[in-house]
Amino acid sequence: MSIPDQPLEQAVGAAMIAAEGVPGGWTTLTLDVTAAGDLIESGFEAGMPDGGTVDLEPPDDANHAARALRKAMYAPGVGTWWNATFTVDADSKVVRATYDYDNPPLGGMVDDDDPGAGGDADDALMLKDHRLFPRDEARLPAWHPARAGGVSSRGSVDGADRRP
Secondary structure, three states: OOOOOOHHHHHHHHHHHOOOOOOOOOOOOEEEEEEOOEEEEEEEEEOOOOOOOEEEEEOOOHHHHHHHHHHHHOOEOOOOOOOOEEEHHHEOOOOEEEEOOOOOOOOOEOOOOOOOOOOOEOHHHHHHHHHOEEOOHHOOOOOOOOOHHHHOOOOOOOOOOOOO
């Protein structure tokens, strides 16, 4: 996969540290980001010395930097990540990040047969993401609707059910 853009990765961390509401005494800050197409969602928390966590409002600046980082990390034919976790340690202020290129964003793919079981990523969103950040077929996970010539799990590119 591609090498992270260090200034953008650092911008994510700086926005996390500067975020409103970060409690004093935090030990770690963690931002979980999930993205596809032009959609980005995140969760943000502070780890505390007692081992507990405090949920916080994700900082807009961190989301903007993560969106720019996702775009910067795109590699032709390889794609870019769908999920990332950024962690800042209070002592070092070093940003560590992990990037997930394989699992669906937004908690998983929508399951039309059991709407409560799946996530929020639908075929249309994933196909839009594929147009923005195309991957070679060999780099597409089995769950991706662009596999096998763009036919979705429901039988067509546009998501309409054309099964007999």
